[in-house]
Amino acid sequence: MSTNAEHPELLPYGKIREDLFRPLSGLSQKYAAAIFIPLLVILFGAYAWTVQLRVGMGVTGLQRPVFWGFYIVDFVFWIGISHAGTLISAILRLTDAGWRKPITRAAEAITLFALMIGGMFPIIHLGRAWRFYWLIPYPNMRLLWPNFRSPLLWDLTAILTYVTGSAIYLYLPLIPDMAQLAEHSVPWRRKLYRALSIGWTGSDTEWHALERAMKLMAGIILAVAISVHTVVAWDFAMAIAPMWHSTIFGPYFVVGAIFSGLAGLMIVMAAIRKFMGLEQYLTRHHFDNLAKLLLLMSILWLYFTLAEHLTVWYGNDPGEMAVFGARTRARFSFLFWLMFAVNFVIPFILLGIRKLRSITTGVIASFGILLGMFLERYIIVVPTLSVTRLPAATSAFYTPSWVELAITAATFAAMIFLYLIFSKLFPIIAVWEFKPHPHEDEA
Amino acid sequence: MATWLIGEFREKDAVASAIQSLRATGVGDKDMDVFSEEPVEFHKGVLDRPSNMALASVIGAIIFGGGATLLMRAAQYNYAVVTGGMPTFSFWGTGVITYETTMMGAVFSTFGYFLWESGIIRKRDKTAPVPAVPPESICLRIRCAGDAQKQKTILQNAGAKVLP
Numbered sequence: 046m047s048t049n050a051e052h053p054e055l056l057p058y059g060k061i062r063e064d065l066f067r068p069l070s071g072l073s074q075k076y077a078a079a080i081f082i083p084l085l086v087i088l089f090g091a092y093a094w095t096v097q098l099r100v101g102m103g104v105t106g107l108q109r110p111v112f113w114g115f116y117i118v119d120f121v122f123w124i125g126i127s128h129a130g131t132l133i134s135a136i137l138r139l140t141d142a143g144w145r146k147p148i149t150r151a152a153e154a155i156t157l158f159a160l161m162i163g164g165m166f167p168i169i170h171l172g173r174a175w176r177f178y179w180l181i182p183y184p185n186m187r188l189l190w191p192n193f194r195s196p197l198l199w200d201l202t203a204i205l206t207y208v209t210g211s212a213i214y215l216y217l218p219l220i221p222d223m224a225q226l227a228e229h230s231v232p233w234r235r236k237l238y239r240a241l242s243i244g245w246t247g248s249d250t251e252w253h254a255l256e257r258a259m260k261l262m263a264g265i266i267l268a269v270a271i272s273v274h275t276v277v278a279w280d281f282a283m284a285i286a287p288m289w290h291s292t293i294f295g296p297y298f299v300v301g302a303i304f305s306g307l308a309g310l311m312i313v314m315a316a317i318r319k320f321m322g323l324e325q326y327l328t329r330h331h332f333d334n335l336a337k338l339l340l341l342m343s344i345l346w347l348y349f350t351l352a353e354h355l356t357v358w359y360g361n362d363p364g365e366m367a368v369f370g371a372r373t374r375a376r377f378s379f380l381f382w383l384m385f386a387v388n389f390v391i392p393f394i395l396l397g398i399r400k401l402r403s404i405t406t407g408v409i410a411s412f413g414i415l416l417g418m419f420l421e422r423y424i425i426v427v428p429t430l431s432v433t434r435l436p437a438a439t440s441a442f443y444t445p446s447w448v449e450l451a452i453t454a455a456t457f458a459a460m461i462f463l464y465l466i467f468s469k470l471f472p473i474i475a476v477w478e479f480k481p482h483p484h485e486d487e488a
Numbered sequence: 489m490a491t492w493l494i495g496e497f498r499e500k501d502a503v504a505s506a507i508q509s510l511r512a513t514g515v516g517d518k519d520m521d522v523f524s525e526e527p528v529e530f531h532k533g534v535l536d537r538p539s540n541m542a543l544a545s546v547i548g549a550i551i552f553g554g555g556a557t558l559l560m561r562a563a564q565y566n567y568a569v570v571t572g573g574m575p576t577f578s579f580w581g582t583g584v585i586t587y588e589t590t591m592m593g594a595v596f597s598t599f600g601y602f603l604w605e606s607g608i609i610r611k612r613d614k615t616a617p618v619p620a621v622p623p624e625s626i627c628l629r630i631r632c633a634g635d636a637q638k639q640k641t642i643l644q645n646a647g648a649k650v651l652p
Binding site: 057058059182188189190192193194196198199202203205206209210213217221225243244245246247248249250251252253254255256257258261262265266268269272276279477 | 521522523524525526527528535537539541542545559560563564567569571581582584585587588589591592594595596598599601602603605606607608618621623624629
């Protein structure tokens with residue numbers, strides 16, 4: 046194997062630029078088909094939402110006492126996936142991990158799109174989505190202000206901050222690449238790139254400001270990312286409900302979020318590598334490092350899951366034990382143990398045994414983890430509400446309706462769709478960051 | 489009208505040496521700009537660009553967080569909701585929003601200060617030429633102060649190709 050194959054950053058700058066800018070040009074039939082299928086699923090999901098808006102929340106499977114279902118599961122799941130990017134990118138940037146370079150932009154884009162998707166679910170779940178603006182504090186004739194104590198408002202501010210920060214964090218390192226693309230041959234692209242490069246000239250003043258801003262933003266975004274999923278966890282933990290009212294819910298959710306985010310990133314990276322022909326840039330080394338991180342998060346996830354369940358079991362509180370039993374031995378046990386298998390057993394075997402660890406097994410484990418984390422969210426949300434505590438209350442069996450399933454499917458399609466559009470408009474690997482700067486001080 | 493000189497270099501050390509020599513002839517740091525396709529980092533003391541970005545970030549954070557907290561306090565006292573015997577306004581109940589808006593302030597002020605500090609949103613000298621930097625090269629642009637011919641010689645002696 047040649048040196049350049051092992052270290053693509055040693056390739057000539059012109060070659061790197063050509064390779065990374067090439068996927069932006071031309072539209073193949075495969076690409077058109079890849080974008081058309083998700084678009085159809087999105088349109089069907091949009092139709093399902095219009096049905097819900099027209100008919101009301103009765104079209105969902107939600108019924109007394111289960112008022113939180115798939116939409117809240119989707120919300121928590123997608124906010125979790127959003128931790129793939131900014132958080133991972135920020136950690137790797139702050140620790141100056143060299144192997145992060147081809148990964149960061151792909152990861153940051155996941156964050157932005159996952160947040161856009163996840164942030165829609167509280168609105169969809171509201172039922173009367175057109176009343177959404179009541180959450181925003183502004184002087185009004187009704188003399189009504191939002192209740193700032195409500196975790197719903199905490200979510201709003203947390204997600205708004207994270208979306209804003211992530212968008213800027215994604216945009217900043219794009220500026221120099223946009224400046225390089227500003228002389229693109231296609232007129233509309235030229236206009237777009239020129240507008241986005243905001244007059245970047247490549248002077249040292251600009252580079253210094255950019256690097257400072259990136260470092261500061263990495264620190265800020267790290268603090269925001271952790272807080273966002275903690276706030277999402279507090280949506281549950283602030284309620285005095287069995288198996289929700291837990292002090293470790295914040296970190297438990299953060300760990301789960303990073304875990305699912307890494308799995309999402311692994312899948313996206315493998316897809317980019319294969320379909321954009323970037324085998325030379327996204328090497329086995331990158332996947333190996335991601336797999337190790339994934340394995341570490343799998344073990345951490347197991348630790349938190351055990352800590353959460355063991356304390357409940359040992360406490361033996363009847364209210365908590367009813368939910369614990371529903372999760373582990375009764376109605377939801379199949380989902381619970383499936384979650385355990387795909388979140389821990391399979392990744393541990395596929396990623397933990399060195400001989401088995403490869404890009405393919407990493408992707409298989411990642412798909413399993415995404416399924417497992419979706420199940421985990423479901424198992425957290427639904428059993429607590431299904432098992433009632435009042436003697437006269439009847440428990441209900443929640444099953445998502447076609448509307449909820451269609452909207453959920455549309456969100457996955459939306460992720461693929463947005464990613465395909467993004468990868469056609471912008472280089473998926475930061476060109477200027479990729480190469481070790483030849484003029485850098487070696488010391 | 490200002491006179492400008494542009495030297496194209498292949499080596500970072502040559503640029504650093506040219507900068508030090510030009511300083512001795514009276515060219516200030518503000519009159520020198522290094523252009524490159526990638527960030528160039530010199531040793532400390534060579535064209536340092538001091539920055540107040542971190543301070544701006546902190547100030548923005550305080551303004552946003554403080555402003556949001558005051559808004560919440562005013563709203564909760566003027567349009568009180570039933571709190572079940574708990575205080576009308578408490579940092580426990582609104583702390584998350586204070587934290588998030590503080591961070592929002594830090595994000596906005598960092599981005600705003602980046603635009604300012606980088607010169608992107610400041611008025612630029614339109615007579616200043618912006619060199620098209622060839623790959624793997626570094627261009628040094630100087631606004632000549634004093635003897636332009638001497639400064640051109642310094643650039644050439646440091647190994648630069650002086651661009652017309």
